[in-house]
Amino acid sequence: MAGLWLDVAMVIALLLCLGLVFVLQRSELAPADTEMELESEPATGLFSRCLFPARLIRQAGIMPRNLVWLYWPSKLALALLLPLAWQEWNSQWSHWGVLLVIGTGGFFAVDLWLLRRRGQRRTRVLYALAFFVDLLRAYLASGSPLSQAFEYAARFGFKGDHPLAREATLVCAELNAGQSLRVALRAMQVRTGVQELRRLAAILEVGTQVGAPILQTLEQQSRVLREKQRVQASQLLNRKSMEMLFPLGLVGLPMFLLLVIFPAGVQLYDAVQILKQLV
Numbered sequence: 001m002a003g004l005w006l007d008v009a010m011v012i013a014l015l016l017c018l019g020l021v022f023v024l025q026r027s028e029l030a031p032a033d034t035e036m037e038l039e040s041e042p043a044t045g046l047f048s049r050c051l052f053p054a055r056l057i058r059q060a061g062i063m064p065r066n067l068v069w070l071y072w073p074s075k076l077a078l079a080l081l082l083p084l085a086w087q088e089w090n091s092q093w094s095h096w097g098v099l100l101v102i103g104t105g106g107f108f109a110v111d112l113w114l115l116r117r118r119g120q121r122r123t124r125v126l127y128a129l130a131f132f133v134d135l136l137r138a139y140l141a142s143g144s145p146l147s148q149a150f151e152y153a154a155r156f157g158f159k160g161d162h163p164l165a166r167e168a169t170l171v172c173a174e175l176n177a178g179q180s181l182r183v184a185l186r187a188m189q190v191r192t193g194v195q196e197l198r199r200l201a202a203i204l205e206v207g208t209q210v211g212a213p214i215l216q217t218l219e220q221q222s223r224v225l226r227e228k229q230r231v232q233a234s235q236l237l238n239r240k241s242m243e244m245l246f247p248l249g250l251v252g253l254p255m256f257l258l259l260v261i262f263p264a265g266v267q268l269y270d271a272v273q274i275l276k277q278l279v
Contacts, residue, residue, distance in 0.1 A: 059193040060117040078106035130225035147175040
């Protein structure tokens with residue numbers, strides 16, 4: 001009976017961990033979160049960098065305060081429950097090395113999930129950045145100020161749940177709150193982790209300070225971003241093509257042996273037998 005209760009508790013704990021991951025996977029920054037972020041200071045020091053990766057969590061699209069009390073309990077729960085689940089499912093005593101590897105994988109599973117989510121979010125921001133720059137250029141050309149151009153590009157150019165739209169909305173809120181353009185744009189680059197935003201921030205900062213032609217510079221930046229997207233798409237296509245060679249080889253090689261090599265081998269064997277009879 002004690003073993004049954006242990007199994008039930010373990011299954012419930014695993015379901016809770018999986019439910020937590022599912023909820024966070026479908027969650028995205030809400031407008032209320034961006035408003036609260038204006039009043040919060042980014043965490044610094046050893047705790048934020050090692051014990052609690054607040055920047056990684058924020059770049060993954062989750063407010064760090066939502067994971068303060070869930071980060072370490074989830075890591076420890078997965079590190080303990082996954083080896084126990086493997087032990088129960090295997091129904092035999094496993095080697096300590098296998099249990100250690102499974103526990104280590106469970107301990108770092110949350111971090112790997114955050115890294116994957118951050119990569120996906122960066123990709124969405126990077127692929128939409130050229131279109132966002134074109135929208136900025138169009139609204140600036142129509143006479144809108146920079147903060148209003150950011151707001152219109154975020155509101156009418158993307159869906160409400162797009163990460164670039166939410167970050168641009170936060171930039172508008174920071175500008176309306178009296179924050180300087182340089183600080184707001186660099187903070188946007190830190191929140192997303194997209195390096196191309198640093199160049200965009202430098203362009204807009206120089207344009208507002210020295211009166212440089214921002215529209216022409218933004219047009220050139222849009223061309224650079226589109227060319228970079230084209231190169232990345234070409235590299236991705238080439239990598240996928242190389243990855244497809246292995247399964248195609250596994251499927252095509254047996255068919256080649258069956259349809260080409262085997263009949264040729266049979267004919268060669270028959271020819272050799274005929275030669276033996278003639279000799």
